[in-house]
């Protein structure tokens with residue numbers, strides 16, 4: 764078994780849950796894609812393996828509760844991505860108000876500043892920060908382009 768999957772397996776079992784084959788397959792899909800997926804999109808990837816939509820919902824809820832995945836809400840739909848075990852553990856999100864797409868802003872230099880801001884806030888306020896969640900809202904590159912008018 765993959766090292767990261769093994770780590771998560773231990774975490775799930777430590778919380779008192781069984782590490783089922785379904786959980787493993789859903790995890791593997793999350794690792795493969797490395798972006799945000801909603802329950803339906805994940806279900807589409809695993810339905811051939813006889814995993815029902817209800818199981819996908821339940822599993823993602825559990826993953827979110829234990830802190831394996833981050834849940835991002837866009838217009839009432841939950842999207843999930845791996846938290847600390849993913850390839851991009853720390854990044855800013857950008858949401859387009861026109862097409863509702865969510866983009867990962869994943870830039871090393873920006874992420875470093877992002878960490879610095881967190882540290883400064885910790886120092887000044889005497890708090891411990893576990894996670895930073897920034898969602899920028901605006902209009903994406905695609906939607907910014909002017910639509911051609913028929914005249």
Ligand SMILES: [Zn+2]
Pocket residue numbers: 859860861862863864902903904905906
């Ligand atoms: Zn857009």
Ligand SMILES: [Zn+2]
Pocket residue numbers: 799844854856866867
């Ligand atoms: Zn993301």
